[in-house]
Amino acid sequence: MDTEKHTITMLVENEPGVTARVSGLFASRGYNIETICGAPTANPDMSRITITTNTTPDQMEQIMKQVRRLVNVIKVRDMTGDDAVRREMAxxxxxxxASHRSEIQRIVENFRARIVDTGLNHYIIEVTGRLEKIEALMRLLEPMGIKKVARSGMLALYREPG
Structure with missing residues (x-):
């Protein structure tokens, strides 16, 4: 069966070890986590964990069932469809x-990114958006020489009605 990228988000109790239990479940079942991002929510007792993974539909069904059984998991959703807003930051x-600075600035401006640090021989650029946007920006910057990259992992929220 073909695999496809899925985005899973879960509300969990904000307690030590919850992220380790969730990631341990993936590891013990042989499911790969491409990205994982966890952070507190507006409620200090809960955190949101967002995971992206490439799986088959059958594996995805199993993942959802197994994650729901974890003690500290409050709610789990598959955020793969069009009803969700998904973003990543890099x-x-x-x-x-000197010969490339104006071109880099033009590229950054076209992607609605911004230069957050300037050195004699480098720029650090911040970009937020869909995965495709970040990868396209990186392809255009590659000829200049990318020194290092840090990415947040996927974040997702369902759109509110109306």
């Missing part, structure tokens, strides 16, 4: 020689 450190 910090990209790129070589910025």
């Amino acid at each position: 910090l990209i450190c790129v070589k910025a020689m």
Whole structure:
């Protein structure tokens, strides 16, 4: 069966070890986590964990069942469809020689990204958006020389009605 990328989000109790139990479940079943992001919510007693993974539909069904059984998990949703807003943030450190600075600035502006740090020979660029946007920006910056990249992992929320 073909695999496809899925985004799973879960509300969990904000307690030590919950993220380890969730990621341990994936590891013990042989499911790969591409990205994982966990952070507190507006309610200090809960956190949201968002995971992206490539799985078959049958594996996805099993993942959802198994995650729901974990003690500290309050709610689990598959955020793969069009009803969700999905975004990622990346910090990209790129070589910025004098001959390339104006081109890098133009590219950054076209992607609605921003330069957050400037050095004699580098820029650090912050970009937020869909996975495809971040990868397209990185492809355009690659010829200048990407020195390092840090990515947040996927975040997702369902759209509110109306």
